[in-house]
Structure formats: structure tokens, C-alpha cells
Amino acid sequence: MKLYSAKQIYKADQISIKKEEIGSNELMERAALQLFNWMHLRMQGAPVKIHLFCGIGNNGGDGIALARHLVDHGYNIEVYVINYSEKRSKDFLINLDRLKDRKVWPNFMNCDDSLPEIGKEDIIVDGIFGIGLNRTPDDWVAKVIQHLNDSQAFILSIDIPSGLFTDEGPKDVNSIIRSNFVLSFQTPKLVFFLPETGPFIEQWEVLDIGLDPEYLKETETDYELIGKNEVLTLYKPREKYGHKGTYGHSLIVGGSYGKMGSVCLSSKAALQAGSGLVTSYIPKIGYVILQASLPEVMVLTDVDENELSNINFDIKPNVVGIGVGMGTTKTTTTALANFLKVIKLPLVIDADALNILSENKDLLKSIPEDSVLTPHPKELERLIGKWKDDFDKLNKVKKFSKKYKCIVVIKGAHTIIVHNEKGYVNTTGNPGMATAGSGDVLTGVITGLRAQGYAALDAAIFGVYLHGRAGDIAVESTGFQSLTASHVIDNLANAYLDMFKLPEQPVVEEENK
Known part of the structure; x- marks a missing residue:
């Protein structure tokens, strides 16, 4: 709309x-x-x-x-x-x-x-x-x-x-x-x-x-409202003769000592979003955690025990989701800088990777074209500076998106996806999703969609909608206070099914004659 x-x-x-x-x-x-x-x-x-x-x-x-x-x-x-x-x-x-x-x-x-x-x-x-x-x-x-x-x-x-x-x-x-x-x-x-x-x-x-x-x-308008009707046009149905390779390979890069849960959430969300294969690239400390908690996910480890120091892999993923739980130490900052110099794949950039970029803005020019950035309000402020009001914020994000040829997902009650001069306002989601790990799940969902061949903007719009709709379905049984990021992941399947559910028609009883 x-x-x-x-x-x-x-x-x-x-x-x-x-x-x-x-x-x-x-x-x-x-x-x-x-x-x-x-x-x-x-x-x-x-x-x-x-x-x-x-x-x-x-x-x-x-x-x-x-x-x-x-x-x-x-x-x-x-x-x-x-x-x-x-x-x-x-x-x-x-x-x-x-x-x-x-x-x-x-x-x-x-x-x-x-x-x-x-x-x-x-x-x-x-x-x-x-x-x-x-x-x-x-x-x-x-x-x-x-x-x-x-x-x-x-x-x-x-x-x-x-x-x-x-x-x-x-x-x-x-x-x-x-x-x-x-x-x-x-x-x-x-x-x-x-x-x-x-x-x-x-x-x-x-x-x-x-x-x-x-x-x-x-x-043409500067903004559109995104609901079920809009995302249905983006949906890519599965092929009868497809296989796991058909639906792409997601690589989730992140984690550090004490913060492996975020990688688990993102990796599982990428799977639930439909990525054919998912690999997690993590510090050695998280190897057992990932292998034990997510048997469907493959694991590669950095040479460092507790943090990322050299993001180097010999696999060929379709997309990389990077930043969740990775920390912002000097070692990890150097690792990300070196990684951005050589990477040509589409990126979904979140959390600590965004914080590193905001502290080292010269790295922004190394972001591959059509990368998706998913900042929460404070991360966004670090990237673009303070704003006087929401309209000023949106104008600053549009300029940022155009300058670095990227998509920016402004997370909030109504998440807004900005690409160049246009914004897309999401209608799903609820206050219960203001909980630890919810953003990690969104990173995984968008990464999983990107792996399946969705264009960057479509993946961001569709991913934000699915993420919010899964939260809306989950909250019906948990309430706002008890909703967790894992509940959102568990309801991604229901969010997909809900897209094709017809509205319930009122029951009209015939009058007795």
C-alpha cells in the first residue's frame, strides 16, 4: 500500500x-x-x-x-x-x-x-x-x-x-x-x-x-506499507526437483567467548527461513556448542580460541551473515577489515560488525554492493550520526544507502527498510519481540532468504515481514513478557503457512423457516 x-x-x-x-x-x-x-x-x-x-x-x-x-x-x-x-x-x-x-x-x-x-x-x-x-x-x-x-x-x-x-x-x-x-x-x-x-x-x-x-x-511514493499482499508477490515457491544446493548456502560469521548463543540463533533462523545449507564460522570455543545444539548446521572454526582473528574459509557460500556476538576487540576489528578487503559475496551485516564499521567509517567503502545492514536505533546513530526527528533520520539513512549502495533495515516497532530514495514500512511484529536475540534471528532470516536467490531488497522486506509475523503468532501463546527469540524461530514455519491462509469467513446461520 x-x-x-x-x-x-x-x-x-x-x-x-x-x-x-x-x-x-x-x-x-x-x-x-x-x-x-x-x-x-x-x-x-x-x-x-x-x-x-x-x-x-x-x-x-x-x-x-x-x-x-x-x-x-x-x-x-x-x-x-x-x-x-x-x-x-x-x-x-x-x-x-x-x-x-x-x-x-x-x-x-x-x-x-x-x-x-x-x-x-x-x-x-x-x-x-x-x-x-x-x-x-x-x-x-x-x-x-x-x-x-x-x-x-x-x-x-x-x-x-x-x-x-x-x-x-x-x-x-x-x-x-x-x-x-x-x-x-x-x-x-x-x-x-x-x-x-x-x-x-x-x-x-x-x-x-x-x-x-x-x-x-x-x-510513485517515497514510502510503501508492507503487509501480506505485498510479500506474497515476493515469495519464491520450491521446485519439485530442487535439492539442498538449489536453495543456497548461508555462512553465519560471529561469536566470541560467552556470546555463542547469537550464532546459534542466527544459524537456526537461516535454516528455518529455507536456506539449503548453513555453516557457522566461529571461534574454537563455540565448536561443541554449535555441534551439539544444531546438528543440521556445519561448523568451521577460527584459529583463535575465544574470538575471531582471521575470517578465512574454503567453502563457497552464496551469502554471509556477519556480526552477531563477534565483539569489537582490536583483533576482531582487524579480522573484519581484512575480510571486507577480499569478500565479494553479498553480506548481511549486524550487531558488532556494525559497531566496528561505525568506529572505522573508512571500512564502509569496502562493503559489497547490495549488502543489507540491520541496525537497532543506537547502532544506526553510530553509523549516521544524531538526527533532529524521524524525518531527518530517514533522510540521513536514504543518503547513507545511496552513498554505500546498500539496504538499511531500521529496526523498531514498525521496521523500515530503506533502499536509495525509497522506504518500506513493515506492519508485523509486537512489543514482545523487544527481547535478547530477536535481532540475531532477523539476521539469520534475511541471510537464509538471500541464499535462496532473493534479491537483496526483496530478502530484507520479506525477511522483516516473516520475522514479525512469526513473533505475532508466537505471542498468542506466550504473551509479550515471555516471548523469546527461540519462540520466533519456532514459528517461522507458521509465518510461511499463514501467508496462504484465507481470512476466516463469518458463520451465517440460516433462519428457521
Whole structure:
């Protein structure tokens, strides 16, 4: 699913209006009707008080038009217009007149007005600001927003939580609505999925308001949302006459004294992801551990007992996953530097290998093209430097990806895969996966997919999705607190099977005749 910018959505509005030969107020009416239908289906005329807080732009016009439909169906409403400017959008004024025709008079709130009383059991509809907001709200408007947040009432936002910018980070978190639910027109917004802005949205749903499908299809976006439908197009089915050599050979390089578990996790994950063969390259100290715990995995050892000192092998893997548990000693740093000078194979680079690169940035130019880097936030900061907000971070990662011709997997609640100028936002995963070894598993999954012939970007996108989906399936039986990295590995098979599972259809019983 494409994630459109505010400018692209505005353009889609204009093209739709022109092609359909309708007025902009008719498009607003279409949006308001979708909002009403969504609410009415769930509320069915429930006797609850609905407070609609509307701005004086088009987002406020959506709220005013919604109020009219609610009144027509007997709902108990109170409408407030946040009078933050003398300017009014044309369609806001049209819908304001329509509401007044029904003898409903909004409360126009100004900076000196007292704040309305809102009960905990009431519902707030937030239509103060939309996607066009380009500055921090005035202090008195921020106080209104804080009052709504403090009310403990259920808050439903129209299109985007008021006070949240669409294409840049927040400047004042106290002037942003904290929405229980957002009804987003045509597409979700990128800010729904970023660490700084995502916490303002508990749940969201897209309402199709009929924007021009041709424009939406042909328009390229900087970001895409990745779900089951998107990864199904990437999946490579197995051949009937294939053998273990057909599905590639993964080499997992890592480990040091006391940190062999990470190599075990990555190696097992590469197997579970479908790699035909897996070899672990480790210090001698881990030989018995690997042989005893993973009988399917072959083992090569470094000349050093406790750390990697000379990454040298005589096998021909298809891909190398490197960094898990390897440490950052001077000896290992030298070993990695020497390895990068000669290696031509695709790499999946994680953990301590990333930390070594961040301390020795001249080594970055030695990374083979189309390598996949999988940093967590702190590792990413060491690589690209500090950022002022999530949008700045994404721009820095895009430049990094382009400069070093690599794919960067920004791990988080919604992991984002960046390649050149484009980002892919993952939808799977859960808080239980914030646990030791989870990243090692992801490294193994991506390495295993790469071994099977998946292109680097496809392996990263598909691998992140599978990893998160395995965690989602596992957490159903473990709960968040007890989920471990091993549980994720054990459910990779279920994640594959889930891709082809049809949605359950509701059972409809025939009426007795």
C-alpha cells in the first residue's frame, strides 16, 4: 500500500474533482458520509454524548458535515468551532450553513473562552487540524487539545490527529491530540508508523473516499506499507526437483567467548527461513556448542580460541551473515577489515560488525554492493550520526544507502527498510519481540532468504515481514513478557503457512423457516 505525502493527496483531490466534474464540497460530503457510516455501524444510535471539535479549514468542514449526518439520525451532539483564524475555507462555510439549517448552532471558541465539560463516557470527534497543518498551534489551542487529551473520553480523529504534521516531526508534543482511533482518508500517513509520532495513534483505519484510482496507481511514493499482499508477490515457491544446493548456502560469521548463543540463533533462523545449507564460522570455543545444539548446521572454526582473528574459509557460500556476538576487540576489528578487503559475496551485516564499521567509517567503502545492514536505533546513530526527528533520520539513512549502495533495515516497532530514495514500512511484529536475540534471528532470516536467490531488497522486506509475523503468532501463546527469540524461530514455519491462509469467513446461520 502506498503512503502518499500531503501534497500528493491534495493533488489527488484536485484531479478527482476535475475528472468527475464535481465541486470540492461534494468530495467533502463523500468523506463525511464515510465517516458517518463508520460511526453509525458501530454505535447504532447509542445514547452517548458526541462532542465535535472542528477547525475552520477543510478538516473542520469534514467535522461540520459529519455533525449534520449525526443530527439527522438522532445522535446527541455538541459542536465546537475552534476559532483560531479569521479565514474560513469555502467548504467549511457551506457545511456550516447546512448545519444551521437544522437549527444546530456551534459554539465558537476563542482564546478567552472557558473549556467545555466532557464526561469520561462521552465521545470526542477531533476535526481541528488536517494534513495541511504547517505550524505549531497557538498556545490557547494547545490548551484545548490538552483538555481533550485529559478528559479520558474516547477520541476519534478525522484523517490525522490534530497538531500532528504530515511530513515532518512534531515541535511541541503537548499540542497534539492523542487519538484512540484515526479514520484516515484513502491512505494511512507515514507519521502513523514512526517512533516519535506513532504513540499519538492507538488504532487507525482507512476510509476510501473515491479519489482518482488512475492517479493513485501511477503516482510513485517515497514510502510503501508492507503487509501480506505485498510479500506474497515476493515469495519464491520450491521446485519439485530442487535439492539442498538449489536453495543456497548461508555462512553465519560471529561469536566470541560467552556470546555463542547469537550464532546459534542466527544459524537456526537461516535454516528455518529455507536456506539449503548453513555453516557457522566461529571461534574454537563455540565448536561443541554449535555441534551439539544444531546438528543440521556445519561448523568451521577460527584459529583463535575465544574470538575471531582471521575470517578465512574454503567453502563457497552464496551469502554471509556477519556480526552477531563477534565483539569489537582490536583483533576482531582487524579480522573484519581484512575480510571486507577480499569478500565479494553479498553480506548481511549486524550487531558488532556494525559497531566496528561505525568506529572505522573508512571500512564502509569496502562493503559489497547490495549488502543489507540491520541496525537497532543506537547502532544506526553510530553509523549516521544524531538526527533532529524521524524525518531527518530517514533522510540521513536514504543518503547513507545511496552513498554505500546498500539496504538499511531500521529496526523498531514498525521496521523500515530503506533502499536509495525509497522506504518500506513493515506492519508485523509486537512489543514482545523487544527481547535478547530477536535481532540475531532477523539476521539469520534475511541471510537464509538471500541464499535462496532473493534479491537483496526483496530478502530484507520479506525477511522483516516473516520475522514479525512469526513473533505475532508466537505471542498468542506466550504473551509479550515471555516471548523469546527461540519462540520466533519456532514459528517461522507458521509465518510461511499463514501467508496462504484465507481470512476466516463469518458463520451465517440460516433462519428457521
